[in-house]
């Protein structure tokens with residue numbers, strides 16, 4: 001079995017062992033932050049972040065894009 005490689009959307013860091021990574025699933029009206037699970041990370045449209053800091057970056061962008 002080949003491990004899936006996950007890539008942080010903010011810094012481009014890649015790993016096949018995402019420890020303490022974070023999954024975000026969002027639409028134009030809702031953003032959901034999830035702890036890393038295989039199910040959440042492989043869901044359609046799931047976004048991957050290497051940690052809280054980079055998840056925060058995306059959340060900030062999301063707010064800005066829908067408030068401006």
Ligand SMILES: [Zn+2]
Pocket residue numbers: 008009010011012013049050051054
């Ligand atoms: Zn990152």
